[in-house]
Amino acid sequence: MRYIHITFLTILLFNGLTIFSQGEANNWYFGKNAGVSFNTTPPTVLTDGQINTLEGCTTISDATGALLFYTDGIRVWDRFNTIMPNGINLKGDPSSTSSALIVPQPNTPNIYIIFTVDEPHHDNADNDPSTVDGDGINDGFMYSVVDMSLNGGAGDIVAGQKNIPLITYDTSDPLQSAYKCSEKITAVKSDDCDSFWVITHFVDTFYAFKIEQTGVNVNPVTSKIGVTVPLSGYRRNALGYIKASTEGNKLAVAHFGFATVTAGNGPGKVVLYDFDNITGAVSNEIELYNGDSPYGIEFSQSGQRLYSAIGIGNEGIGQSFLLQFDLTLPDIDIPASGTRILNENGVNFSSFFEGALQLAPDGKIYRTQYEDFATDTGDYLGIIENPEEIAANVIYVEKGLLVNSDGRRGVRLGLPPFIQSIFAQTIDIINSGDSNNANLSLCEGETFRLSYQNIPGATYTWFVDNTPISTTSNFLDITATANYRLEVDLNDGSCPLVGVANATFTEIPPSIPVTLIQCDLYQVMGDNLALFDLNLATDQITGGNNQFSVSFFIDLPSAQAGTPALTNITSFENNQNNQLVYARVTDNNNTNCFSITTIELQVNATSANDVELRACDDDGIEDGITVFNLLEADPLILQGITTAGLTLTYYQNIDDAQFNVNPITSYSNTTPNTQGDDIVYAKVEESNGNCFAIASVALFVNPTPEIEEIGAYFLCQNQTNIEIDKGVLPNPGLTNFTFLWSTGETTQSIFVDQAGTYMVEITDTSTQCSNTRTVEVTGSSIPTITSVDINDASNNNTVTVNVQGIGSYEYAIEINGVLSTYQDEATFNNVPPGFHVVYVRDKNGCLPEVTRDIAVIGFPDFFSPNGDGFHESWNVDGISSQMLSDSLIYIFDRYGKLIKQLRAGTPGWDGTYNGKLMPSSQYWYRVELQTGRVLTGSFSLIR
Known part of the structure; x- marks a missing residue:
């Protein structure tokens, strides 16, 4: 049960040796509150970073990968992400390509040196070195000393050792003194194994400062060589990284531009040099690339490949690409080896800005991908997965590591620089074949051997958690969690x-045998076969600890080998009673630390009563579908069973019952009027949760008596009572009913003498299913005409009949002996003048109907007494000796002379006056009705 999980190599700093591992570079803080930890594989995004910088930043951890502090070149945060008490106002700049770099002071515990690089500020308007922008001062190249024993062990900058300047310019040149530095800084271990070189470049000179046990040697080794970066436009020209190879024998520089004016910048360069890490001298310039805007640069771990991130165009704004150079070639051939790297989509450029490149502890190279100035961030770091490969085989993933998953942090242009020697290839004491990976995940109780080849004359020193032990052999057997380090001194003057190996021993998971009890499958009772959900054993095996995962196997050899695992674990069918299956319990943190236990599958063959459950189709919809209350079957299923403490749960099908999923308490049948066609299942369980039995419940739907819709009856005022009926329709198969009226009567029909609502419950005696009929009895009466409103002597004569009574009435009118159709409205329109009859009757049939004679008054517009038998006289319509007999009618000529006076019921005017024919003309009338109403108007006499 032993397993080695490979992650990354960690080498410790101890005592007098300047021994570095990749642990010091395991934590990165950069960009907008962004961070990445390489203490895990794959790396983990950090979300606690406080840094907010466009470019410059750096971080340092201890040899085991524990964070110490980080800085943007101005402020210093400790491992608790709190600014150190004296950790402010350093002289770097967040817009400097490499605003800071941290180097430990050799052989001096707790002392670290922060080198800061200011941005070369300059006023682009007048090219006057004395007029600068930014903070108004160009602070150049400085260093500050951090003592990790201060501030309760969280570290602080030593008083009086802050912002100490270093000379990196020609003091005789006033223009250089305005700039003082470029934005480039790198560091590498010296060949003496006991000191470091910190290297920067300015204009045309490399400055190599040596850091020894006594601190910083302020007198640099200078190498004036190669290209000259013009001071004019230096604020842009100074952009770009410098990097040393991990072995310290090469330097590479990315010059962003060579502008000779302050506005914009000209094409940049990528340049390669030899570096003597004994003397600090730089030599042998090789110009690899001339054009566009180089910015990021980085060696592969072996130093055989060099990469540069180059912005397209002289400004380097927008698109960019990665370029690889093959350093295994002769110097003269290296420039021609420059090849663009394709991303995973086969494209050799990207829409991201040129950005930093940084080798990581996992041997991969990471690239910032700043998307645009509008969002001020990017979300991903790109990853060169295999930097040692030739360009055609390089795998570059643009969206390699998502840094900004919540919108609160993001990638910008810079990544933290480190001492490049940290990433040098080291020996593999785990013998995994990958010296970059040295995390060991082991299991308690096992022994693992760390070893390196036995070299004659070499001295082997082992350290456990940074403490030397007595073992001096080339191997060490380990059994406990710790950090193990081997230093091999070849005793030939070279560095050890x-x-x-960072070894973690994980506890073996528990191995608790479990028994699962299931009821025999209902379909084949007695065969001792059932379906089991093996997952139900997981919590019992692991105790509910989600640190452990469980897989299942048919036999012990399969469980030990870890394959083949069972796949039908949620519906596993046993092949015999008390069958054993095997569970492999694995620690999720170390998937090869596992234990094996058994699961016994017991089948309970006891039974409970299969029953029938009947229900009436009484849901108000005669569709043969109803809802069954399954709990009503409880006493039937348990009848005669003496076992105490049983509980019942109902399920729609056998599988649900077997696995205790989707329980139900009610059920609507799917087969209309089912007679046992629909079946549900009751699982009977003991108090300990074990299955006792599974019973079937056959469902039957009984019909309810069919009845008429709600009945409506009317009781007239002149009736003593009426009979209302049960209203039962023919019911096939149902012949015997009982009746219970709301009046208490039990007959099929009853007599009632009052209006109201009456109900009868009709029950089928064979099924006891009932239905209820409701009967509404409405009172009604013969109408009484109280008045008739007549609006006459107009173009639209109307008649409105006013009635009293409790009934619902309808109306008709008889005109010239013709009766109209009855209507619900009591008003008649466009009634002609004359004598008519109105009729009113009860809609519900209460007799008799009632009538009233009416007269509608009207005046003819003309008459023509010419003997033709038509319109021979003029008289008022609707007035007779029987109706309005006391009314008087006066006729005047146009001069107002009374020509004729008539009384109601007398013949009309014949058109004469005193026996003489009156001429054709317009004549006027005045009618004085006996009601007091007076009507006037005119008419024509036509001859």
Whole structure:
């Protein structure tokens, strides 16, 4: 049960040796509150970073990968992400390509040196070195000293050792003194194994400062060589990284531009040099690339490949690409080896800005991908997965690591620089084949051997958690969690070889046997076969600890081998009673630390009563579908069973019952009027949760008596009572009913003498299913005409009949002996003048109907007494000796002379006056009705 999980190599700093591992570079803070930890594989995004910088930043951890502090070149945050008390106002700049770099002081515990690089501020308007922008001062190249024993062990900058300047310019040149530095800084271990070189470049000179046990040697080794970066436009020209190879024998520089004016910048360059890490001298310039805007640069771990991130165009704004150079070639051939790297989509450029490149502890190279100035961030770091490969085989993933998953942090242009020697290839004491990976995940109780080849004359020193032990052999057997380091001194004057293993021994998971009890399958009772959900054993096996995962196997050899695992674990069918299956319990943190236990599958063959459950189709919809209350079957299923403490749960099908999923308490049948066609299942369980039995419940739907719709009856005032009926329709198969009226009567029909609502419950005696009929009895009466409103002597004569009574009435009118159709409205329109009859009757049939004679008054517009038998006289319509007999009618000529006076019921005017024919003309009338109403108007006499 042993397993080695490979992650990354960690080498410790101890005592007098300047021994570095990749642990010091395991934590990165950069950009907008962004961070990445390489203490895990794959790396983990950090969300606690406080840094907010466009470019410059750096971080340092201890040899085991524990964070110490980080800075943007101005402020210093400790491992608790709190600014150190004296950790402010350093002289770097967040817009400097490499605003800071941290180097430990050799052989001096707790002392670290922060080198800061200011941005070369300059006023682009007048090219006057004395007029600068930014903070108004160009602070150049400085260093500050951090003592990690201060501030309760969280570290602080030593008083009086802050912002100490270093000379990196020609003091005789006033223009250089305005700039003082470029934005480039790198560091590498010296060949003496006991000191470091910190290297920067300015204009045309490399400055190599040596850091020894006594601190910083302020007198640099200078190498004036190669290209000259013009001071004019230096604020842009100074952009770009410098990097040393991990072995310290090469330097590479990305010059962003060579502008000779302050506005914009000209094409940049990528340049390669030899570096003597004994003397600090730089030599042998090789110009690799001339054009566009180089910015990021980085060696592969072996130093055989060089990469540069180059912005397209002289400004380097927008698109960019990665370029690889093959450093295994002769110097003269290296420039021609420059090849663009394709991303995973086969494209050799990207829409991201040129950005930093940084080798990581996992041997991969990471690239910032700043998307645009509008969002001020990017979300991903790109990853060169295999930097040692030739360009055609390089795998570059643009969206390699998502840094900004919540919109609160993001990638910008810079990544933290480190001492490049940290990433040097080291010896593999785990013997995994990958010296970059040295995390060991082991299991408690096992022994693992760390070892390196036995070299004659070499001295082997082992350290456990940074403490030397007495073992001096080339191997060490380990059994406990710790950090293990081997230093191999070849005793030939070279630096010791170092290998590290971070071993974690994980506890073996528990192995608790479990028994699952299931009821025999209902379909084949007695065969001792059932379906089991093996997952139900997981919590019992692991105790509910989600640190452990469980897989299941048919036999022990399969469980030990871890394959083949069972796949039908949620519906596993046993092949015999008390069958054993095997569970492999694995620690999720170390998938090869596992234990094996058994699961016994017991089948309970006891039974409960299969029953029938009947229900009436009484849901108000005669569709043969109803809802069954399944709990009503409880006493039937348990009848005669003496076992105490049983509980019942109902399920729609056998599988649900077997696995205790989707329980139900009610059920609507799917087969209309089912007679046992629909079946549900009751699972009977004991108090300990074990299955006792599974019973079937056959469902039957009984019909309810069919009845008429709600009945409506009317009781007239002149009736003593009426009979209302049960209203039962023919019911096939149902012949015997009982009746219970709301009046208490039990007959099929009853007599009632009052209006109201009456109900009868009709029950089928064979099924006891009932239905209820409701009967509404409405009172009604013969109408009484109280008045008739007549609006006459107009173009639209109307008649409105006013009635009293409790009934619902309808109306008709008889005109010239013709009766109209009855209507619900009591008003008649366009009634002609004359004598008519109105009729009113009860809609519900209460007799008799009632009538009233009416007269509608009207005046003819003309008459023509010419003997033709038509319109021979003029008289008022609707007035007779029987109706309005006391009314008087006066006729005047146009001069107002009374020509004729008539009384109601007398013949009309014949058109004469005193026996003489009156001429054709317009004549006027005045009618004085006996009601007091007076009507006037005119008419024509036509001859």
